[in-house]
Amino acid sequence: MSSGGSDELIYEAKLSVLNRVDGSAQLSISSRKDLDEGELGIICSITGPIESKARQESPQQSNLEISVMPHIGVASTREKLLEYKLKLVLDRVIDSFEYPRQLIQIVLQILNKPNYEDDTTIGSDDMNDFFSLNDLNGCLISTYLALIDSGISMKSSFLSSCCIINSNNQLTTDFNKNDLINSKSAHLIVYDLRNGKCNNLIYSESIGEFDEQIFFKNVLDKCKKEIENLNTKVIKNCITEKFKNDYIWKA
Amino acid sequence: MPKGIDVSNVAKDFELESLKQGLRLDGRKLNEFRDVEINIGNSYGSVDVKLGKTRIAVRISAEIVAPFEDRPFEGLFMINTEISPMASAMFESGRQSDEEILISRLIEKAVRRSNALDLESLCIIAGEKCWSIRADIHYLDYDGNFADISCIGVLCALLHFKKPDITINEHQEIIVHPINERVPVPLSILHIPICVTFAFFNPNDVEENIKGDSNAELIVVDPTMGEELLAYGSLTLTMNKNRELVQISKAGGLSIDAMVIMDCSNLAYEIACRITDQIREAIKADDAKRAEKRLEIRL
Amino acid sequence: MDSELLVIPGDLISVKFDANNVVLGPGVCISKKDNESIIPTSAGILQLQEKKNQNYIYIESNNKRYIPSMGDYVVGTVTGVFGDYFKISLSNFQSSVILSTMAFPNASKKNRPNLKNGDLVYARVSSCFKDIDVEIECIDPTTGKDGGFGLLEGGYVFEVKLGYARWLFFDKQNPLLEILASKCKFEIAIGINGKIWLKTDDLKTTLACSTIIENCQFLKQQDFNTEINKVFKKLNI
Numbered sequence: 001m002s003s004g005g006s007d008e009l010i011y012e013a014k015l016s017v018l019n020r021v022d023g024s025a026q027l028s029i030s031s032r033k034d035l036d037e038g039e040l041g042i043i044c045s046i047t048g049p050i051e052s053k054a055r056q057e058s059p060q061q062s063n064l065e066i067s068v069m070p071h072i073g074v075a076s077t078r079e080k081l082l083e084y085k086l087k088l089v090l091d092r093v094i095d096s097f098e099y100p101r102q103l104i105q106i107v108l109q110i111l112n113k114p115n116y117e118d119d120t121t122i123g124s125d126d127m128n129d130f131f132s133l134n135d136l137n138g139c140l141i142s143t144y145l146a147l148i149d150s151g152i153s154m155k156s157s158f159l160s161s162c163c164i165i166n167s168n169n170q171l172t173t174d175f176n177k178n179d180l181i182n183s184k185s186a187h188l189i190v191y192d193l194r195n196g197k198c199n200n201l202i203y204s205e206s207i208g209e210f211d212e213q214i215f216f217k218n219v220l221d222k223c224k225k226e227i228e229n230l231n232t233k234v235i236k237n238c239i240t241e242k243f244k245n246d247y248i249w250k251a
Numbered sequence: 252m253p254k255g256i257d258v259s260n261v262a263k264d265f266e267l268e269s270l271k272q273g274l275r276l277d278g279r280k281l282n283e284f285r286d287v288e289i290n291i292g293n294s295y296g297s298v299d300v301k302l303g304k305t306r307i308a309v310r311i312s313a314e315i316v317a318p319f320e321d322r323p324f325e326g327l328f329m330i331n332t333e334i335s336p337m338a339s340a341m342f343e344s345g346r347q348s349d350e351e352i353l354i355s356r357l358i359e360k361a362v363r364r365s366n367a368l369d370l371e372s373l374c375i376i377a378g379e380k381c382w383s384i385r386a387d388i389h390y391l392d393y394d395g396n397f398a399d400i401s402c403i404g405v406l407c408a409l410l411h412f413k414k415p416d417i418t419i420n421e422h423q424e425i426i427v428h429p430i431n432e433r434v435p436v437p438l439s440i441l442h443i444p445i446c447v448t449f450a451f452f453n454p455n456d457v458e459e460n461i462k463g464d465s466n467a468e469l470i471v472v473d474p475t476m477g478e479e480l481l482a483y484g485s486l487t488l489t490m491n492k493n494r495e496l497v498q499i500s501k502a503g504g505l506s507i508d509a510m511v512i513m514d515c516s517n518l519a520y521e522i523a524c525r526i527t528d529q530i531r532e533a534i535k536a537d538d539a540k541r542a543e544k545r546l547e548i549r550l
Numbered sequence: 551m552d553s554e555l556l557v558i559p560g561d562l563i564s565v566k567f568d569a570n571n572v573v574l575g576p577g578v579c580i581s582k583k584d585n586e587s588i589i590p591t592s593a594g595i596l597q598l599q600e601k602k603n604q605n606y607i608y609i610e611s612n613n614k615r616y617i618p619s620m621g622d623y624v625v626g627t628v629t630g631v632f633g634d635y636f637k638i639s640l641s642n643f644q645s646s647v648i649l650s651t652m653a654f655p656n657a658s659k660k661n662r663p664n665l666k667n668g669d670l671v672y673a674r675v676s677s678c679f680k681d682i683d684v685e686i687e688c689i690d691p692t693t694g695k696d697g698g699f700g701l702l703e704g705g706y707v708f709e710v711k712l713g714y715a716r717w718l719f720f721d722k723q724n725p726l727l728e729i730l731a732s733k734c735k736f737e738i739a740i741g742i743n744g745k746i747w748l749k750t751d752d753l754k755t756t757l758a759c760s761t762i763i764e765n766c767q768f769l770k771q772q773d774f775n776t777e778i779n780k781v782f783k784k785l786n787i
Contacts, residue, residue, distance in 0.1 A: 018392045019304050020339040022615040038293055043391060045337040048615065050643040051255075060681075067344045069335055072312045072387055095579075095591055100680055102645070107337035107344070109389050111308055112292065148558065151613035153579075153591040156560030194560050239593055243556060246612035248770055249714060249726075255643040259627040260668035261747070265706040268753055276757070278784060340643045 002241060004233035006226055008032055008174035011234045013141075015149040015242040021045040023150020027142040028112070031174045040134060041112035044142040046150040052103030062099035064090055064106065068139065071110045078128070082136055089140060089190055089203045095153035104152060108139050116177035129207050130164075130180045133188050136205070137162035140190060141230070148239060158202055159235070160190040161226040163219065165210060171222045185210040189223035196231055198224045253341040253348070258480055266481055270469045271454050277303070277475060284447070284473045284522045287400075289407055289533040295435065296412030300404040303475065304394035309404040310387045311412040315425065318374065318381040326373020327383035330358050330405060338393040339476075350397070353502070357398050358388075360498040361444050361489040362405055372439035375417065380425060382414060384438065395475040398487055402446040407530045411537065413437050443530065444497040445523035446489045449515055450474035450482035451505040461506060468507050472518065486512070488519040492527045557609065558593045575608025576619070612713030616641045616743035618675050618684040623719070625707065625741030626686065628669045636665055638673070638686060640743045645683070649673060653687035655696045663688075663700075670702040670747060672739045702739055705749030708760050712744050714767050726766055726774055730759060733778065734787075758785050 003012040010030050018024035023046040030039035049062055056063050066086050068079040086106075094104065117131055140160040147154060163173045167182040175183070185208030191198040206215070266276060273281060285303035292298065296311030318325060332355045334342040342348055347355075362368070373382040386405050390397060413435035416428045452469040459467075474482055484504015489497040496516065557563070563578075574580070577592045590596065594611030618624075618640065629646055630637030637646040649671065654663050665671065673686040690697025710718075718724055719740045730736065734755050739747040746763065750756045758781050765781070766774055 018306075018337070020393050021337065022613065043337075047336065047340045047643065049617070050340060050615075051645040065344070067335060069333075069337075069389065071310050071389075072385070074331065074333065098591075098680070105336050105340060107335050109308070109335070109337055109391065111310075111389070112294070112297070115294070148593045150615065151577075151592045151594075151611050153577075154559040155591065156589075157558045192560060193558075195562055199560075239558060240556060243595065243611075245768075246711070246713065248768065249766055250717065251770055257627045257629050257639040257642065258668075259670045259707055261670045261702065261705060261707050263668070264704075265753070265756070269757060272753060274754070274757060274785070278761070 002234050002238035004237070005032065006173065006229045006233075008172060009226075011141075011230060013145055013234055013238045015145055015238055016245070017043065018045055021047045021150075023047075023146045023148070023152070025142050025145030025149055027138060027145065029138055029141075030114075031176070033174065034176060036115070037176055038115035039112055040110075040114055040138045042108060042110050042135075042138045042142045044106065044108045044139070044146040046104065046106050046143075046146045046152065048104030048150070048152060049099035049102035050105065052101065056103060057101045058096075060100045061096035062094070062102045062104055064094070064096075064104050066090070066106045066108070068108045069110065071113055078132060082132065082139060085136055085203075085205070086139055086143065089158065090143065092202055093154050093156060093158055093192070094147070095155050098153045106143060106146070108142065110135065110138075114176070116180075127177070127180055130186050133186050133205065133207060134162055136160075137188055145235070145238065149242065156192040156194065156199070158190055158192045159227045159230055160188060160203075161223040161230070162186065162188045163222050163226070165208075165214070165219070171218055173222070173226055184208050187215070187219050187223070189220060189227075191224060191227050193227070193231060196228065196236075198227055253350075253480075255341050256480065258477075262477075263481055266477065267452060267454065270452050270471065275471065275475075276477060281469070281471045282518055284526075285396075287403060287526055287529060289403075289530065291407075291411055291533060291537040295430075296408050298404055298408040298411060300400055300407065302394075302396060302400040302403075302473070304392060305396060305400050306392040307397075307400055307404050308389040308391060309408040310389070311408045312385050312387070313412075313414045314383050314385075315375065315380055315417075315427070316383045317379060318377075322370075323378035324374050325370040326381040328363055328368050328370060328373075328386075329383070330355075330362065330386045330388065332358060332388050332390075332401060334390045334393075334397070338390040338397075342390075342393075354398050354401060357446065357487055357498075357500060358401050358405065360500070361402055361446050365442070365444050365489070365497045367406065367440060367442055367444050368409055369439040369441050375425060376419065376423065384409075384412075384414075393476060395477075395479045396448055396473050399446045399448050399473065402444065402489065403526060403530065406440075406443050406445070407533065409438055410440055410443075410530065410534050442491045442493060442495070442497075443527045444489045444491050445519075445526050446487050447515075447519035447522050448473060449486045449488075450478055451484045451486070451507060452481070453483050453505050468505055468511075470507070470511065470515065472522070486515060488512075488516055490516065490519050490523040492524050494520060555596045556594070557590045557596050559589070559591050561590055563588050563590065563596065563607075571603060572605045572607060575606060576617075577609025577611065578607055610713065612711050614711055614744070616644075616712060618647065618678050618743075620675055620678045622675045622742040623740070624673055624675060624686065624743045625702070625739055625745035625747050626671055626673060626743070628665050628667055628671065631666060638671065640741075640745075647675075647684040647686050649686050649688065653685075653689055654700070655689050655694060657689075665701060670707055672699050672702055672741070672747070674699060698739075702747045702749075705737070705747055706756050706760050707745055707747045708764055709744050710746060710764060710767055712742070715740055715742060715744050715746065718746070718763075725771055726763065729774060729778060730762065733782070734759065754785050754787055758782055758787055 190203040594609035626638035
């Protein structure tokens with residue numbers, strides 16, 4: 001279990017948590033200042049490359065089957081949209097030409113959601129977009145960790161970060177319901193990493209109204225910093241711990 | 252054999268031989284149930300259970316709906332037992348495997364039809380409004396015996412769950428109070444059914460089993476995945492601490508002597524008592540922790 | 551072992567080597583941007599070795615999923631018997647590999663090997679391309695004799711992680727196997743696909759040895775002896 005983070009969020013990550021699959025990771029993101037807010041908890045499993053059904057086969061590339069399961073209820077259109085967005089990022093990152101005609105099966109199970117999402121006193125319908133963005137952030141990071149654990153070929157490492165611009169025009173990655181209701185926009189940014197530094201922008205999604213300059217200067221910078229912080233403080237330790245455990249019998 | 256899993260004859264023969272000598276591959280005795288590990292989460296009704304390497308997460312949620320027309324005094328309770336490829340690649344997403352259907356029916360009989368959760372206590376306004384309780388079981392890791400662990404998980408989560416307090420005002424409107432305003436209300440659980448699954452193995456051939464008197468059939472409690480794949484039939488008994496047999500399910504498979512069921516019931520009763528105590532202990536420990544936290548905040 | 555550096559996909563490897571005689575192993579590939587620099591495609595410990603004027607570069611990691619590779623010794627299960635070949639499964643959920651009936655010593659059209667569904671075989675990967683079926687053979691290509699390959703009877707088969715299986719296989723004086731050999735006699739066939747077949751004279755010893763090998767994956771070498779004694783004691787050997 002590796003934990004750490006910025007001054008706004010606490011991340012906890014652990015690899016190889018499941019026995020039956022080829023790679024797995026468990027991630028939890030919680031607020032540093034408001035510990036009773038609860039956490040976003042996601043577990044990701046990867047099996048592959050395995051044999052795919054004839055109708056799913058792709059002659060020169062591998063196929064990705066992604067399933068997102070919510071913590072309450074059955075998977076709906078909301079989860080389908082999350083799966084679609086994840087596939088957009090993973091198609092870029094996974095070296096699919098390495099495993100032609102085979103299938104890589106990715107399953108994400110959302111275990112816990114922050115408490116503010118349950119509070120139905122204030123209209124939640126408008127908030128669903130924000131919640132989905134936050135979920136996508138958690139899904140991306142846990143999928144990356146599970147991919148590392150499974151050993152599937154990747155063209156590069158990637159991490160993501162989600163931030164909002166609140167009513168005081170401040171950027172923050174730590175938000176609760178009141179912040180979301182009064183915020184002007186929310187952004188999800190995914191960068192690929194090279195030697196611990198953000199390199200190319202892979203995916204970006206924004207909700208709300210925002211100024212172009214502020215987006216390209218402040219939002220991207222804020223997310224870059226958050227991603228690099230997450231990488232050095234949590235991800236690196238997590239991977240080092242995994243390898244220490246994997247080769248414990250060598251010493 | 253489920254699609255994708257290939258077990259060699261070497262493994263099958265070795266496992267059967269070991270069982271004949273009273274040895275199980277994970278070192279347990281034939282009548283030994285695996286250790287149950289219960290972890291209660293921060294939200295009410297959120298429980299993670301481990302049975303050896305098998306692992307599930309259960310989440311309870313509640314909402315207010317209209318009751319069924321033919322049952323105006325009862326609330327609703329449904330259990331979702333969808334197994335995803337996370338548990339093992341042999342479960343396909345979207346399609347219900349045979350295993351899933353059997354577990355779903357078993358939990359239905361053991362928990363719902365046995366009235367473990369008192370549905371009448373969920374009624375708010377007869378014929379108009381009632382609570383609908385939903386249990387979602389998330390299967391995370393498969394090493395055999397999803398049936399027993401599902402039952403333990405659902406019961407533990409139901410015992411832990413608290414629904415928001417409500418008041419009905421003079422206009423017959425329901426006011427739901429958030430849990431940080433008014434203390435939430437636990438559910439009314441009438442008894443705690445615990446499922447215990449036995450798997451059968453045939454040390455001789457089929458003819459000997461049907462015609463012979465030898466009674467040499469081997470029975471193990473709480474099969475792992477390897478044992479489940481090679482077993483020829485299973486029996487699930489659901490009992491509670493009041494020594495009541497809630498349900499019994501032996502769907503085909505190997506024929507066994509009827510008196511053997513008595514022995515299995517006795518063993519199932521012992522196991523059910525032990526696990527019921529363990530569940531109650533876990534809930535009590537969590538209550539104490541919450542009370543301590545509330546005290547700290549007040550101070 | 552020249553260096554012990556943990557890398558993740560996308561990191562730039564800043565090691566100088568002669569680009570002409572470099573052999574790329576698993577986990578690394580040539581960057582498409584400049585066709586020169588080498589980037590890792592999986593996370594692991596970077597290994598750079600020099601043998602007979604050739605530079606070998608690869609990533610060492612302990613995964614679960616086996617990807618067939620030329621010359622690997624593997625333990626497989628027969629899943630289908632056809633006219634002139636057998637279908638063998640090397641790991642669960644993966645496409646089967648082909649074992650030709652002619653890939654045995656003294657093979658002929660009339661002399662078909664007697665394998666049936668469920669049998670366990672020890673074989674060698676003879677042909678391995680990404681786009682076509684992988685083929686294995688039960689014959690030592692240099693001598694033409696069986697070389698220890700073929701049907702495995704009796705005993706027990708179990709799975710371990712790939713890095714651990716490689717360590718058991720390649721380390722000729724493997725400490726775990728040596729201590730075990732001093733306690734009891736056993737026959738072992740280690741598959742690079744993570745499957746290990748073990749056979750001793752009696753069932754209890756076989757169960758004990760396989761449990762020990764499985765459990766030692768999670769222990770330090772100094773704890774091997776205590777584990778072995780614990781398992782033997784529990785099974786009354």
